[in-house]
Amino acid sequence: MTVRTGLQILFLGAGLAALSTGPSLAADLKPAIVYDIGGKFDKSFNEGVLHGAERFKQETGTDFRDFEITNDAQREQALRRFAKDGFSPILAVGFSQADAVEKVAGEFPNTKFTIIDSVVNKPNVQSVVFKEQEGSFVVGLLAAKASKTGKVGFVGGMDIPLIRRFACGYVQGVKYADPKAEVFQNMTGTTGDAWKDPVKGGELAKSQMDRGADVVYHAAGATGVGVLRAAADAGKLGIGVDSDQNGLFPGKVLTSMLKRVDNATFRTFKDAKDGAWKPGVETLGLKEEGVGFAEDQFNKALITPDMKSAASSAEADIIAGKIEVHDYMADSKCPM
Amino acid sequence: MSAPFAIPRWADLVLVPVLSVVTAFIVAALVVLAIGVDPWAATVSMVQGSLGSAEGIGFTLYYATDFIFTGLAVALAFQAGLFNIGAEGQAYMGGLGAALVCLHGTALPSWLLIPLGIVGAAVFGGVWAYVPGLLQAKRGSHIVITTIMFNWLATTLMAYLLVNTLREPTSMQPGSSRFVEGAALPTMRAMLGAVGISTAETPLNVAFLLALACAALVWVFVWRTRTGYEIRTVGRNPVAALYGGIAPSRIIVLTMALSGALAAGVAVNEIMGVQHRLLLEFTAGYGFVGIAVALMGRAHPVGVVLASILFGILYQGGAELAFDQPKITRDMIVVIQGLVVLFAGALEGLFRRPLALAFAGFGASRRDRPAKPATLPAPEPSE
Incomplete structure (x- = not known):
C-alpha cells in the first residue's frame, strides 16, 4: 500500500506542523458533511467520505455532523442550515451539489466549503476533483x-x-x-x-x-x-x-x-484544523496519489x-x- | 349512502382521516422510541421544523405544492374511475416541455415566457397521459399497467436526453443548461418583499398559488360543469353513462390528458420555480406520493390540499428531524412517512366499521325512519 504510506507521511508532516500553530483554531472547528443522494452507507463513494471523516475524528477527537439528502431542494437547505449553525468547513459530496454550493457559498462568505467531484469558483470554496x-x-x-x-x-x-x-x-x-x-x-x-x-x-x-x-x-x-x-x-x-x-x-x-475520497476528506478537515485550508481547485491524479490501484495480501498472487x-x-x-x-x-x- | 358501514358525511371526511393520522403517529412514536429517541422531542422537532419558522413554513408549502399537483392529477382520474399511477412520469415529461420552452424562448419577455413554459409543461405532461388514456379507451389496455410502463419510458427517455442531448458540454451533471433569468418564477420571498414583508429564503414560489388555483378549478370543473358531470358518471358506472348518451372513451382520454397536465405542475414548481434547469429525476417520487395524497384527500380538491400540507409537514419536518437527531436517519423518516400512508391510505377502512357501529348506536332513533317513502313522490329536479 504505497499510496497509503506516502500519504501517511504527508499527514504526519501536516500534523507536526499543526502542533506549532496555536490550538485555538482547533478548538472551534465544526466540520460538516452533506452526502449525495446515494447516502453515507453506499459501500463506495459516499462511504469513503465517511471513513475519512471518521479517521479524522479518531485522530483528532474533533466530531463532525453529517446529513443525507433525499431530494434536490435539500442540498441547498442542508448546506445553508450547517452554515447558519456555524459549521465550517462544510464538505459537499458529489458533483450534483455544485449549484447549491455556489449559491450558499455566496451567502456565507466566511464559511469554508469543499466540494468533491466538481469545480465551483468562489473565494471560499475548495474544489477537489479526481483524474x-x-x-x-x-x-x-x-x-x-x-x-x-x-x-x-x-x-x-x-x-x-x-x-x-x-x-x-x-x-x-x-x-x-x-x-x-x-x-x-x-x-x-x-x-x-x-x-x-x-x-x-x-x-x-x-x-x-x-x-x-x-x-x-x-x-x-x-x-x-x-x-x-x-x-x-x-x-x-x-x-x-x-x-x-x-x-x-x-x-x-x-x-x-x-x-481516495477518504484521504481528500481527511485532508480537507485536517487542513482546516491546521489553518492550512485553501480555496481553489485540487486535481488529484496519479501524481497526487488521489487515484491508484490497490495492492494487498488478497491480490498478491494475482499481480x-x-x-x-x-x-x-x-x-x-x-x-x-x-x-x-x-x-x-x-x-x-x-x-x- | 347505502354502504354497509354508513357514517355521517362529516365523520367520513374529517374524523376518519384524523384518526388515521393520529394512529400513524402513535405507531411511528413507538418506532422512534425503539431506536432510543424521545418521541416527544421528535414530534416537537418535526412540528417546529415544519411550522415553527418562516423558513419551515416555506419549505412545507413548497413540498405541498408538488403534492397538490400530483394529488389533483390522481384525484381527477379517480373521479372517472381511472387509477393514474403515472403522475411521476407525466411530471417528468412536463419538465421536458417546460425546459424546451425556457431554453429556446430566451428572447421572449418574462410575462410571455413564463406562461408559455407552464403551457409547455402541461402539454407534454398531458400528452404523456393522453396515450395511455387512448390505449385504455380504444384498446382496453389497463391504465394501471400502461401508466406504470410510461413512467419507465419517461425515465429512460429523459435520461437519454439529459445525458446525450441536453447536457451542457462542460457540466458533469446530467442536466440542461441554466434557463435565462426571465424564465424563473417569482419566489414567494420576492413577492412578499414587494409588499414590504421580508421572509426567509425558501424554494416556495408562485407555483403554490397556481396549485391552489388548480385545486379550485378542478372543483368547479368536476362538480359544476357538464363535462365534470360526465366524468363522474363514467367513474360511477360506464355502462349507465353510455346508456345516458355519454361516450366513456372520450371522457377517459380527456380526463387522462387533464390529469397528466395537472401532474406537470410539479415541473413548473421544481424546474421553473426552484432549479431553473432540467435535472435528472427532479420528480423525486412526488408522483407516487400524489397517489397517497389523493387517497387520503378522498379524491376531493379540498382534501387533496389538506393532505398535501400534511405531507409537506412530513417532508420538511422529517428533514429537520434528521438534522436535529443524528440517530434518526433519512430511512427512519421514510418509515414514518410510510406509516402515515399505510394508515391514512390503505387502512382507512380500519376505523370505518367501529365508527359506523358507534354512530349506528348513537343515532339509532334518527335512522329508524324509513329510508324511502312507500310511494314515489312526483319527480323533482335533481340536486
Whole structure:
C-alpha cells in the first residue's frame, strides 16, 4: 500500500506542523458533511467520505455532523442550515451539489466549503476533483495483462459522463497493453437505481464472460458487488473501484481502482484544523496519489512481477506526461 | 349512502382521516422510541421544523405544492374511475416541455415566457397521459399497467436526453443548461418583499398559488360543469353513462390528458420555480406520493390540499428531524412517512366499521325512519 504510506507521511508532516500553530483554531472547528443522494452507507463513494471523516475524528477527537439528502431542494437547505449553525468547513459530496454550493457559498462568505467531484469558483470554496481516467488506465493495463482470452469487460453504473470517463480510461489502458484486445462495455442503467442493482450487474458481467471476457472492471457503486461476485463465481477476475475491494472475494479480485475520497476528506478537515485550508481547485491524479490501484495480501498472487513493473512504468509515464490519458469529459468523445 | 358501514358525511371526511393520522403517529412514536429517541422531542422537532419558522413554513408549502399537483392529477382520474399511477412520469415529461420552452424562448419577455413554459409543461405532461388514456379507451389496455410502463419510458427517455442531448458540454451533471433569468418564477420571498414583508429564503414560489388555483378549478370543473358531470358518471358506472348518451372513451382520454397536465405542475414548481434547469429525476417520487395524497384527500380538491400540507409537514419536518437527531436517519423518516400512508391510505377502512357501529348506536332513533317513502313522490329536479 504505497499510496497509503506516502500519504501517511504527508499527514504526519501536516500534523507536526499543526502542533506549532496555536490550538485555538482547533478548538472551534465544526466540520460538516452533506452526502449525495446515494447516502453515507453506499459501500463506495459516499462511504469513503465517511471513513475519512471518521479517521479524522479518531485522530483528532474533533466530531463532525453529517446529513443525507433525499431530494434536490435539500442540498441547498442542508448546506445553508450547517452554515447558519456555524459549521465550517462544510464538505459537499458529489458533483450534483455544485449549484447549491455556489449559491450558499455566496451567502456565507466566511464559511469554508469543499466540494468533491466538481469545480465551483468562489473565494471560499475548495474544489477537489479526481483524474479517474488515469487510475482506470492502469487497471485497464493490468486487466489486459491478466487476461488469457484477450477479452475484458467493463460494467458501469449509471450512464453519465463521469462513468464514461472511467470506461474510456480503462479502454485506453487495455489497448495500450494489448492493441488487439477486445473490450465489452455495458452500463447498468440510466437512472440512480443503476448504482444499487447488484443482480443486474452480475447478469451483465455474466454475459460479458459468456462472450469470452475473463477480467471485468466495474464502476458501478453497490451494483459492482454483483459484478465481482459473478466474476468470482465463474472463476474469473473482477476489478473493484473507489475503495479497496480486493478483500470482498480474496484471490478473485485482480485489483481495485482507488479513488481516495477518504484521504481528500481527511485532508480537507485536517487542513482546516491546521489553518492550512485553501480555496481553489485540487486535481488529484496519479501524481497526487488521489487515484491508484490497490495492492494487498488478497491480490498478491494475482499481480505478477511483470504486470507490476508494466503498471509502475505506465504510472511513471503518465505522471511524466509521456502517456496522455484522454479525458472523456473534455470533449465527450473516446478515441478508442 | 347505502354502504354497509354508513357514517355521517362529516365523520367520513374529517374524523376518519384524523384518526388515521393520529394512529400513524402513535405507531411511528413507538418506532422512534425503539431506536432510543424521545418521541416527544421528535414530534416537537418535526412540528417546529415544519411550522415553527418562516423558513419551515416555506419549505412545507413548497413540498405541498408538488403534492397538490400530483394529488389533483390522481384525484381527477379517480373521479372517472381511472387509477393514474403515472403522475411521476407525466411530471417528468412536463419538465421536458417546460425546459424546451425556457431554453429556446430566451428572447421572449418574462410575462410571455413564463406562461408559455407552464403551457409547455402541461402539454407534454398531458400528452404523456393522453396515450395511455387512448390505449385504455380504444384498446382496453389497463391504465394501471400502461401508466406504470410510461413512467419507465419517461425515465429512460429523459435520461437519454439529459445525458446525450441536453447536457451542457462542460457540466458533469446530467442536466440542461441554466434557463435565462426571465424564465424563473417569482419566489414567494420576492413577492412578499414587494409588499414590504421580508421572509426567509425558501424554494416556495408562485407555483403554490397556481396549485391552489388548480385545486379550485378542478372543483368547479368536476362538480359544476357538464363535462365534470360526465366524468363522474363514467367513474360511477360506464355502462349507465353510455346508456345516458355519454361516450366513456372520450371522457377517459380527456380526463387522462387533464390529469397528466395537472401532474406537470410539479415541473413548473421544481424546474421553473426552484432549479431553473432540467435535472435528472427532479420528480423525486412526488408522483407516487400524489397517489397517497389523493387517497387520503378522498379524491376531493379540498382534501387533496389538506393532505398535501400534511405531507409537506412530513417532508420538511422529517428533514429537520434528521438534522436535529443524528440517530434518526433519512430511512427512519421514510418509515414514518410510510406509516402515515399505510394508515391514512390503505387502512382507512380500519376505523370505518367501529365508527359506523358507534354512530349506528348513537343515532339509532334518527335512522329508524324509513329510508324511502312507500310511494314515489312526483319527480323533482335533481340536486
